[in-house]
Every structure is written in structure tokens, then in C-alpha cells.
Amino acid sequence: MGRDYGVPVPVGYRQTTAGRIGVVLRWIALVIGAVLFLLPFYLLVRNGLATQGELSARDWSLFPRSLHWSNFADVFDSDEVPLLRSLWNSVVVAVLQTVGQVFLCSLAGYGLARIPYRHANKVLYAVIASLMVPTAVTFVPSFVVVSSLGWISDLRGLVVPGLFSALNVFLFRQYFLDFPVELEEAGRLDGLNRWGVFWRVVVPNCGGFFAAIAVIDFIGSWNQFLWPLIIGQDESSWTVQVALSTLLSSQNPKINLLFAAAAVSILPIVLVFVVLQRYLVRGVTETGLRG
Amino acid sequence: MKGTTRAFWLFVGPFLIGLALFTFVPIGWSAYLSLFEARNTVTPTVFLGLKNYADMLTDDAFLRSLGTFLAFAVFIVPLTFVLSLALAMAVNQIGVARAFFRSVFFLPFACSYVVASLVWKMSLFSGVETGVANKVLAVFGGDPIAWTGTVDPPWYWLVLVTARLWLQLGFYMILFIAALQRIPDHLYEAAWTDGASPGWQTFRYITWPQLRGATVAVLTLNLINAFQAFDEFYNILGDSRGYPPFARPPLVYLYYTSLGSGGQDLGRGSAGAMILTVIIAAVTLLQGRVFRFGRA
Structure with a gap:
């Protein structure tokens, strides 16, 4: 444990063409993956800050125009769910x-x-x-x-x-x-x-x-x-x-x-x-x- | 009583009493109930013999629930295995920002299945045009799809499988990362000396064989967890009208049979629980044997 790379590569390998392609592909895959993995958390907060009407409106978009922080107060007052x-x-x-x-x-x-x-x-x-x-x-x-x-x-x-x-x-x-x-x-x-x-x-x-x-x-x-x-x-x-x-x-x-x-x-x-x-x-x- | 004997029971006794009361007694009681007619009662009087078992094993709904589990497992087990291993290898070989990526992929482990179901059902795969998946479809000119409401084709599988992948990939990735870090460097160095190229050849001849233990652990855990799937099925497919008649994995089926609103049939529910317990124990023993046979 505690070493830098889980699967080591020979010295200088990352400077070869194959090594470079590998690094680039890995970065692309990881960044796409990270965006997909964070998306649900984003949606959770984004939709939690929306109005009821906005969520069912046709023009719902990934980036909200207004944020309704009062939802977080309302949710504690709501008698629908304790x-x-x-x-x-x-x-x-x-x-x-x-x-x-x-x-x-x-x-x-x-x-x-x-x-x-x-x-x-x-x-x-x-x-x-x-x-x-x-x-x-x-x-x-x-x-x-x-x-x-x-x-x-x-x-x-x-x-x-x-x-x-x-x-x-x-x-x-x-x-x-x-x-x-x-x-x-x-x-x-x-x-x-x-x-x-x-x-x-x-x-x-x-x-x-x-x-x-x-x-x-x-x-x-x-x-x-x-x-x-x-x-x-x-x-x-x-x-x-x-x-x-x-x-x-x-x-x-x-x-x-x-x-x-x-x-x-x-x-x-x-x-x-x-x-x-x-x-x-x-x-x-x-x-x-x-x- | 000898001093050490007393000490042993002082340490182990409290746990053992609980284990007996909440694991062994329930199993015994359940075995007993499974032989009786036990509707809405836990002290039945009408002895049925093996009739509950016969009923369950000839009950289409029960057999279909096993089929549902198999269908689920066929998707979820290989996908989880390949993707979590790929994530582990990618995260492990990245120099900068490794801790960041590892945290991002692991973070959903902290999320409950209920909350994930909410996001998947009401936002990502919402059946209305404003759902994220339908928005993406619209970009390519596709019509909106009722993801969780269509049986033909069964799009709900896509919803269920992606939800579980998101929730559990990070967990298995962590296992693989730990296993990768235990592989000694000198094995790789020896491989290069012997002319193996980094990439596929070192993976095939060094990494993969060294991951055997982790592979067995990941497959076993994943399969047993899939067998016990309940939360996301219940929350994604169920609604105010109840649960649809299709896509009921074993636990969902048992839940509605033995505890659902339509009368608690604990006799048949217990018989079902017994059958599932036997299946799981058999699979556990069998896989232990299969994997051990392969070991030199």
C-alpha cells in the first residue's frame, strides 16, 4: 500500500505514443464519468430549489433562472410529511x-x-x-x-x-x-x-x-x-x-x-x-x- | 464456573442471546409457521404439512419473481463488475486529482436507495417531456418515453439498472483499488523484463490473476445483494395505485404476500422465506466450492 500507482508502468512509457493515448483516454473517461456521477446530486438540489410549477413546465432546464430557498423552510412546515x-x-x-x-x-x-x-x-x-x-x-x-x-x-x-x-x-x-x-x-x-x-x-x-x-x-x-x-x-x-x-x-x-x-x-x-x-x-x- | 468460562460468556453472551432471538428463533418459528395456515396470526392451529411449499413452488408469481431476479442479475452483475474494475484501474493510474475522482465515484455510496429512486423516477427518467433522459432524446429528435410505465419494451430495466449502478459502483471500485494496491511491484517489473508490454499483456498475465480474491468477493457480494433487491424496485415502480404486477423480485413478492395490505399470509410468506434461504445458502456453498476448485 501507499505507493503511487496501482498498476505501475515502465519509466518513460508515458512519453511513448501508446502511453500518451492511454493517458488522454483515461482523462476523458474519468471526466465524463465524474459529470454523470455528480448529476443526480445536482438534480436533487436544483429541483429542491424550484417551484412546483417549474418542475412540470415544458421549459424546465438544467440551469434554473431563479432559486427558491424558502422551500427548505416550507419543507419543515409541511403537514404532508412529518x-x-x-x-x-x-x-x-x-x-x-x-x-x-x-x-x-x-x-x-x-x-x-x-x-x-x-x-x-x-x-x-x-x-x-x-x-x-x-x-x-x-x-x-x-x-x-x-x-x-x-x-x-x-x-x-x-x-x-x-x-x-x-x-x-x-x-x-x-x-x-x-x-x-x-x-x-x-x-x-x-x-x-x-x-x-x-x-x-x-x-x-x-x-x-x-x-x-x-x-x-x-x-x-x-x-x-x-x-x-x-x-x-x-x-x-x-x-x-x-x-x-x-x-x-x-x-x-x-x-x-x-x-x-x-x-x-x-x-x-x-x-x-x-x-x-x-x-x-x-x-x-x-x-x-x-x- | 471457571474464570475463563465466565469471562467468555460475559463477552460473547449478550451478542449470542440477540443472535439467537433475532436470527435463529425467527428462522425456527418461520419453519414452523410454514407448515400451518397462518393468515394474520403467528400462533396458527391448522396444520397443512408441506402444502404452503407446494403452493409457493407452483405459484406462477413466485416463480416469476425468481425469473425477475435472474433477469436483473444478468444485467447488473457483469455491468457492475466490468465498470467498477475499469473505474478502479482508471482512478488508480491517474496521477493528479486521484483523490478527487475516487471521492466522486464513491460518493453515491452515501446516498440512500430511496433518494436515488426519487431522482431517477421524478427527474432523470421522468416520463414527462421535462425528464432529463427525454430532454436528451428530444435533442436527437426522439419522442418522450414513459420510462417506468412501459412494459413493451421494458424500459424500466434501464431505470432500475442505472440507479443501482450509480449507487454501488463506487463501493466495488474501492474494493478493486485496495486489491490493485496489494499487487507487488516486482511482478510487473519481472513481466516487462520478460517482454510483456504495458497495457493488455500486463493486465492479462499479472493484474487479472492477482485480482482473483477481489473478483470472487465482488461477484459474490453483488449477486447476493441483487437477490435481495427491494428498495429501488419498490420506490421506482410503486406509486399511489400500488405496485404493478410485473417486475417483482423475490423480496418484493414476499413483502406483498406476507405483509402487504391484502391480508397477511405468514404461512406462505414463511414458506417462501425458507425456500429463498435454502437457495442463498446453496449458492453460497456452491460458489465457495467452485472458486476453491480452481485454486491451485
Whole structure:
């Protein structure tokens, strides 16, 4: 890692004709690609600043003549969709789920990696076996369990079932296996028990990895749709994704406000993305290539 | 109890209880429900044996949903693979502005499927003349197309596939970039010494074989994710009149069967979930075996 080019070329190759053509083609492709990739974000904001009439007018154009910033105030007042309430729900769900998941899964991953126990292997097999069953396929059975707990349209129903990620336990375990044992032994010599070693020695030394997992969890939790759609049956328990979806499929939605609301909804994640991209890239690599 | 045993359960216990309650219990309960008539109830009394399974496996709509998944996968898996690898190679070889391009292509990963569906349905591929795609068509003298509303030809596939490509290409690109950076320089140097030309030959004989692990990961993840497609189908094709009868992938079908407004049939829904679980587990095991066989 950390070298300049993923696929190196011989010295001087870029000065040959073939090398030059390659560079030019690459630039053209990347610039076109970048414009296409940014276009949807642009449309989101552009349409969020338009009037309702403008969006259905024949002379709609890529570059607006006037910007209606008041849309962003109106969207919070609109009684069609409880945007503030649903944003709040999303924040609560995403924060609780991220913190809870990292907490539970790191503990379990550490236990499986480091604590000798006769049946540890069987437990590990159970975790790996559950990896083969994607959560989305079990949404009907999970719904059955959650509804019999009385957790429909309830914060607990939104948060708790998502806390137990076998994938994260597996990733934490793999990571802790490579943690230097000497550091832990030094902690034991200082009189710490296993719990103390984990919190005082292991966790402070694995900040980057915890951050990577947390960022992935947070984005996943904020953007999830199917589960909140099933559980959030009352308007008061909608997350922002459910609220947007409901508005999108309603009769005659105010499209400009819908775009404004959607732009507001991705703002927290875009911030997380920009600030924590380093950890995000690491998290994606870990979950994708190890999992 | 021994000290280490207690410590083990202290660390692993809380997670394991949750895993049991929200993964294993649901699967067991679902297996139980799938043998009963369970409409609007989770404590059924009428035992049906395997009838729900027989119903599902002979239900045209259920089989069509598997067909819909296959059609989707045929487009999305190869396109994602080729394009994300191409993006990774291009981004990785650009000198200046590499971080910028990587961020731009990765940024949609932060966007939800719901928001992307909104942009695709209401703006990019809006059926009215003012939709971006129709504006582009008009430049070339084409008539506007109702992208999400036409079955023949099924333009909605273009909408669904491009939306997912936009959302996930960056993710797979990051995986490929990481894999590309792990290929040791000396392999390339050795190849040039042996007379391989940069470009196709080094790609064919060095880069491609070295990417094997990433290739398997990308294909597997992509296929499993495609199998679970729900969000963009639901939000792009559904509207105030409900969901059209076509283009229902397995999860959309299951959603409407077991939880939709027309009566909750949890017995058949559970049978369907069981069948899908078996399919996914079989595919996971099979691909693991297939890819391992090829390894020397």
C-alpha cells in the first residue's frame, strides 16, 4: 500500500505514443464519468430549489433562472410529511444502532478471538452459519418475532433486531487475532482483568478499526429502508427514508418539496462521508474483502 | 464456573442471546409457521404439512419473481463488475486529482436507495417531456418515453439498472483499488523484463490473476445483494395505485404476500422465506466450492 500507482508502468512509457493515448483516454473517461456521477446530486438540489410549477413546465432546464430557498423552510412546515419527526427518528435509530452494534460485536469478537473456552468453536460456527442467511431474507420471520414482542411502530423494534451483526463479530474477531498479545500481557501484569485489558489496552489501540466499522454501520443504518418500512407502521415511528418513500408514492406529491426534503436527508451522511472518508474506505475494504 | 468460562460468556453472551432471538428463533418459528395456515396470526392451529411449499413452488408469481431476479442479475452483475474494475484501474493510474475522482465515484455510496429512486423516477427518467433522459432524446429528435410505465419494451430495466449502478459502483471500485494496491511491484517489473508490454499483456498475465480474491468477493457480494433487491424496485415502480404486477423480485413478492395490505399470509410468506434461504445458502456453498476448485 501507499505507493503511487496501482498498476505501475515502465519509466518513460508515458512519453511513448501508446502511453500518451492511454493517458488522454483515461482523462476523458474519468471526466465524463465524474459529470454523470455528480448529476443526480445536482438534480436533487436544483429541483429542491424550484417551484412546483417549474418542475412540470415544458421549459424546465438544467440551469434554473431563479432559486427558491424558502422551500427548505416550507419543507419543515409541511403537514404532508412529518420531516422533523422522521429525521429525529433516523438520528436516534442510527446513533443507537451504531453504538450498540459496535459495543456488542466488538465484545463478542474479542471473546471469540482471545478467551479460551471449550465450546468456543461451536459458537464461532453458529456465528458463521448465520452469515449465510442474509437478514433481508429473514424479514418475514423477524417480523413475526418482533410483532409478538409488541415492538411494532416502536423504537425498540427499529433498533434492537439490527444490533446483532454476525458479520461485524466475524470482522472484529479477525482483527483482534492480529492484535499484539504482548500488549495484552503487559496489561495483565499491571493487574488488569480481561475486561480491563479489553477497555484499557485493546480498544484505545484499535481506534481506526472501530471508527471504520462505526462509519459503515451508521451509513447503513441511516439508509436502510425495508425493515423500518415494515416496523414503522404509525407515522410517528417513520424514519426519514420511510417518510420520503411514502411521500414519493402519494397522490400528487409536491415534488419540489420532496426534492428539498431528500436533499436535507442526505446532508448528515454527506458530512460523515466527507469528514470520515478515510475510515469509510477502510471499513469498506475490511467488510468487502474479509467478509 | 471457571474464570475463563465466565469471562467468555460475559463477552460473547449478550451478542449470542440477540443472535439467537433475532436470527435463529425467527428462522425456527418461520419453519414452523410454514407448515400451518397462518393468515394474520403467528400462533396458527391448522396444520397443512408441506402444502404452503407446494403452493409457493407452483405459484406462477413466485416463480416469476425468481425469473425477475435472474433477469436483473444478468444485467447488473457483469455491468457492475466490468465498470467498477475499469473505474478502479482508471482512478488508480491517474496521477493528479486521484483523490478527487475516487471521492466522486464513491460518493453515491452515501446516498440512500430511496433518494436515488426519487431522482431517477421524478427527474432523470421522468416520463414527462421535462425528464432529463427525454430532454436528451428530444435533442436527437426522439419522442418522450414513459420510462417506468412501459412494459413493451421494458424500459424500466434501464431505470432500475442505472440507479443501482450509480449507487454501488463506487463501493466495488474501492474494493478493486485496495486489491490493485496489494499487487507487488516486482511482478510487473519481472513481466516487462520478460517482454510483456504495458497495457493488455500486463493486465492479462499479472493484474487479472492477482485480482482473483477481489473478483470472487465482488461477484459474490453483488449477486447476493441483487437477490435481495427491494428498495429501488419498490420506490421506482410503486406509486399511489400500488405496485404493478410485473417486475417483482423475490423480496418484493414476499413483502406483498406476507405483509402487504391484502391480508397477511405468514404461512406462505414463511414458506417462501425458507425456500429463498435454502437457495442463498446453496449458492453460497456452491460458489465457495467452485472458486476453491480452481485454486491451485
